[in-house]
Amino acid sequence: NAGVTQTPKFQVLKTGQSMTLQCAQDMNHEYMSWYRQDPGMGLRLIHYSVGAGITDQGEVPNGYNVSRSTTEDFPLRLLSAAPSQTSVYFCASSGEYTIYFGEGSWLTVV
């Protein structure tokens, strides 16, 4: 069972570059989300989606963009990378009673 698959696992970007973190789930969940994890700050919600075509902002949306064209895919775009976006990013997919996470993407912006 694949569950939640996110890529890439590691990425180094230069300030000002753009990139997309890919996320796919095979559980037919309507709800998907993106979090960032920083030391001492736990998980912070960036954006979420309650279904194809519907997205909304979470706690820390600035500098990120999302779209949801299909139930399976929920990519996260960094529009113009900044060093403050150096973090570990997790995609998640929620079923009725629990949330499933991808393995994480380690992003460094230099």
Next chain:
Amino acid sequence: GNSVTQMEGPVTLSEEAFLTINCTYTATGYPSLFWYVQYPGEGLQLLLKATKADDKGSNKGFEATYRKETTSFHLEKGSVQVSDSAVYFCALRRNTGNQFYFGTGTSLTVIP
């Protein structure tokens, strides 16, 4: 609003010691409560859950009881092992919709 507060870490214990990680929550309605575990370099995995008051979730020797009267969901284990070293997250899910709220995580290190 909805929020989760868990004890600050890091926590360091000797093997076979008793573990308690405190978690309290604020929520509207009747949320479901969860503990997730994150091993180094990995994503979060579900450890246990409880969906209503007085339920006890348990897995791998860990337990937590949903206490509505104290709005708490403390994680306990009677005898920790080195392999339990990880970061533990308390979380709640609202009773409407699928949005989750996470605590800041508690790092546990178990030494032989």
